[in-house]
């Protein structure tokens with residue numbers, strides 16, 4: 357089947373979410389420097405990184421397929437939390453998220469006939485987590501490659517008291533916003 361676009365992402369979650377809405381895609385992950393600039397806001401950061409991912413992928417490919425990329429950051433007290441480097445780092449992150457609300461920013465960038473971007477911001481409330489739970493959660497392997505050290509779609513669902521915003525956005529690709537961008541490129545999810 358002919359692909360409709362290239363997904364510039366190594367995240368299996370993003371591919372799974374695109375499959376969920378029936379978008380046929382190839383995967384061409386890119387490696388870019390994801391260090392935030394000094395004083396960069398979370399919104400500016402996710403927009404810039406998603407845009408750099410799609411631009412890098414476009415530059416590497418010789419075909420005319422549209423390129424979709426995304427970036428997801430967990431934000432607590434205005435601070436961007438990346439992926440945990442080890443168990444201690446993950447424990448610090450989850451202790452910080454315990455018993456309170458944080459935000460998840462997910463930017464999408466689509467490069468085809470034009471360049472279109474969108475950002476989804478969600479609020480996620482965690483219940484209080486015990487030290488034992490945090491340790492056992494790390495041992496499950498789930499936090500390793502996830503922003504903020506948790507996965508809403510996995511075991512961490514039992515930590516989440518409430519969410520306001522986009523479930524798919526927290527998981528890595530906000531599908532409402534993605535479908536709106538795809539329509540601009542003439543790619544329809546349903547008629």
Ligand SMILES: Cc1cn([C@H]2C[C@H](O)[C@@H](COP(=O)(O)OP(=O)(O)OP(=O)(O)O)O2)c(=O)[nH]c1=O
Pocket residue numbers: 364365366367368369385386426427428429430460501502503504506507508509526527528
């Ligand atoms: C908060 C949260 C993040 N995540 C994941 C989605 C992303 O894969 C990852 C955020 O890191 P990103 O840097 O956005 O993406 P990535 O490095 O995994 O992939 P690529 O840059 O190649 O596109 O965290 C979940 O799967 N569930 C969650 O609940």
